[in-house]
Amino acid sequence: AQKITQTQPGMFVQEKEAVTLDCTYDTSDPSYGLFWYKQPSSGEMIFLIYQGSYDQQNATEGRYSLNFQKARKSANLVISASQLGDSAMYFCAMREGRNNAGKSTFGDGTTLTVKP
Amino acid sequence: ETGVTQTPRHLVMGMTNKKSLKCEQHLGHNAMYWYKQSAKKPLELMFVYSLEERVENNSVPSRFSPECPNSSHLFLHLHTLQPEDSALYLCASSPEATTGSSSYNEQFFGPGTRLTVL
Secondary structure, eight states: OOSEEOOOSEEEEETTSOEEEOOEEOOOOSOEEEEEEEEOTTOOOEEEEEEETTOSSOOEETTEEEEEETTTTEEEEEEOSOOGGGOEEEEEEEEESGGGOSOEEEOOOEEEEEEO | OOSEEEEOSEEEEOTTOEEEEEEEEOSOOSEEEEEEEOTTSOOEEEEEEETTEEEEEOSOOTTEEEEEEETTEEEEEEESOOGGGOEEEEEEEEOOOOSOTTOOOOOEEOOOEEEEEO
């Protein structure tokens, strides 16, 4: 079974609007971390935001927030006030184990296109 | 500016060539990784090194040979590759912190080497 599932191969959003990128995960380890990365066309993977399995509050980093629903095993990324530069591939990833020192598993990614 | 650098950024090689990809991290991290990213496939973890010891080898063909001479450098030696090995090869590093429940071992990625095998 796939550990990280991103069901949206592609998403479109109008500039200045908010968009939610879906991510569900599967693990039996009580300790895990969830990460979102952005990959522009240049290829570099850019870390955006992290949510730990024991974190009580949803993570936020500027325009990025993570809608963490532990019971549903979902960790959706919300981008507010989209900008043209947000157009990129977005990957959800999970690292299992204490201090999240285990192997990372990545989803298939979602291509986000921001329209002017 | 990223703390993880990769060279070369682009590489075209024939199936009989031998080449090496280089990754260097200036972040003082203890763990380094090689990933392969092919078109229309999820990111595939190839190798993991922790404190210069290989701790993960995900059934990667022997034509890929990693080397980690120290915690700052990671190489991927390539020989007799196949056209299907053409992909973006990403290097990453992480602290692999062992203390503090709030640490989360974020991975920092390099810009990647885009490899084309003819």
